[in-house]
Amino acid sequence: MIALAMTDSTLAQRLLDGDRRALARAISLVEDDRPEGWELVKEVYPHTGKAAVIGFTGPPGVGKSTLIGALTKARREAGRTVGVLSIDPSSPFTQGALLGDRIRLSEHFLDQGVFIRSMANRGALGGLSEAALQAALLLDAAGREDVFVETVGVGQAEIDIIDHADTIVLVLMPGSGDSIQALKAGVMEIPDVIVINKADHPLTDTMVREIRSVLSLANLDRSPEEAAKRWRVPILKTEATQGTGIEELVERLDEHREHILAAGQLEERRRRNLHNEVLAIATARMRRRLEEELSEDAEFKRLLEEVVKRRLDPASAATMLLERGV
Numbered sequence: 111m112i113a114l115a116m117t118d119s120t121l122a123q124r125l126l127d128g129d130r131r132a133l134a135r136a137i138s139l140v141e142d143d144r145p146e147g148w149e150l151v152k153e154v155y156p157h158t159g160k161a162a163v164i165g166f167t168g169p170p171g172v173g174k175s176t177l178i179g180a181l182t183k184a185r186r187e188a189g190r191t192v193g194v195l196s197i198d199p200s201s202p203f204t205q206g207a208l209l210g211d212r213i214r215l216s217e218h219f220l221d222q223g224v225f226i227r228s229m230a231n232r233g234a235l236g237g238l239s240e241a242a243l244q245a246a247l248l249l250d251a252a253g254r255e256d257v258f259v260e261t262v263g264v265g266q267a268e269i270d271i272i273d274h275a276d277t278i279v280l281v282l283m284p285g286s287g288d289s290i291q292a293l294k295a296g297v298m299e300i301p302d303v304i305v306i307n308k309a310d311h312p313l314t315d316t317m318v319r320e321i322r323s324v325l326s327l328a329n330l331d332r333s334p335e336e337a338a339k340r341w342r343v344p345i346l347k348t349e350a351t352q353g354t355g356i357e358e359l360v361e362r363l364d365e366h367r368e369h370i371l372a373a374g375q376l377e378e379r380r381r382r383n384l385h386n387e388v389l390a391i392a393t394a395r396m397r398r399r400l401e402e403e404l405s406e407d408a409e410f411k412r413l414l415e416e417v418v419k420r421r422l423d424p425a426s427a428a429t430m431l432l433e434r435g436v
């Protein structure tokens with residue numbers, strides 16, 4: 111026990127010192143939902159909140175990883191340390207995705223200033239989102255100045271780690287019309303920056319126009335004063351493989367950070383995100399507890415049987431369970 115405690119405090123210290131092996135070990139602990147992982151996060155949490163966390167989301171294959179690779183290069187040239195978390199919820203394809211990310215980010219693998227980690231749902235009880243957020247905190251505690259988080263998704267299927275970013279970048283490519291529909295329908299929240307990658311495609315400008323019109327619709331219900339104070343979502347064109355447009359993207363990302371800092375929005379955003387996070391963890395734990403309690407419960411089995419036989423509807427069954435006080 112004592113030996114274990116000593117090891118753990120050494121691990122926390124090594125992590126705070128920025129040791130990459132400690133960081134890798136720590137992320138594995140949270141990914142595997144091990145109690146030591148949670149303890150570690152608890153210990154280093156007061157040291158977090160310094161990193162600039164940028165989330166990249168968008169449909170599969172639009173070039174998110176390539177873009178992050180190019181940004182990583184730019185940030186390293188500016189002398190900043192970088193952490194990259196690539197979250198892949200589609201476990202059957204995980205190996206492929208891991209390999210893909212490795213190849214795209216391979217030029218950074220030997221750089222001590224870059225830490226890259228892919229995370230997939232290994233069936234950890236806490237869920238991937240929770241583990242990913244803990245991992246982001248660990249990168250922050252380890253002194254990574256920029257943390258880039260990549261998730262695949264359009265709309266509701268998105269994993270909520272993206273909500274914990276200070277800046278959210280939606281990456282699209284010409285032809286990914288579904289995403290414009292999602293924006294239009296309000297399924298997807300308006301991001302802070304929109305990037306149209308693979309901009310060598312002839313349909314790029316059409317897409318820019320379409321997005322502009324969706325964004326102006328989203329602004330219609332605001333007063334002119336409100337609209338003036340508001341961050342204007344830039345739509346950028348990039349060719350990540352060539353590095354084209356990356357400089358401008360870096361500038362816009364910096365501007366966004368300055369904007370939210372000046373407007374006091376960073377704190378507000380983080381407060382809201384942390385509120386959601388505490389609720390999410392509490393909800394996940396209550397669900398787990400409920401599932402455990404019900405797994406061998408005779409009354410539950412009986413009620414379920416009634417529902418299956420169509421003698422009782424699902425909502426009434428749930429009400430009866432809760433009223434019984436599980």
Ligand SMILES: Nc1nc2c(ncn2[C@@H]2O[C@H](COP(=O)(O)OP(=O)(O)OP(=O)(O)O)[C@@H](O)[C@H]2O)c(=O)[nH]1
Pocket residue numbers: 169170171172173174175176177207210214262307308309310348349350351352
């Ligand atoms: N022509 C062109 N190809 C690109 C560009 N950016 C990325 N690609 C290519 O598009 C493919 C997908 O790129 P990724 O960076 O893996 O895309 P991703 O969005 O991370 O993909 P997932 O993580 O699988 O969702 C790769 O073959 C890239 O080389 C670009 O600007 N132009």
Ligand SMILES: [Mg+2]
Pocket residue numbers: 174175176196211260
């Ligand atoms: Mg990727």
